[in-house]
Amino acid sequence: MAKERFIETYSQGVTNVRKIIVDTETGVNYLLLSSNMTSGCGITVLVDQDGKPIVTPIN
Secondary structure, X not given: OOOOOEEEEEEEOXXXXXXXXXXXXXXXXXXXXXXXXXXXXXXXXXXXXXXXXXXXXXX
């Protein structure tokens, strides 16, 4: 079976959803937000205090 490209590492909420998604090839972390998953959502790169992407080490 092929390795998943994106994995969910954190999830909060049912209606007001917040998820952290990690790209398993680059390690870059993304934040997905939605107040209602059926009407749209937003996604952005998580950054540190210097504005650099937060990267999770990939084994």
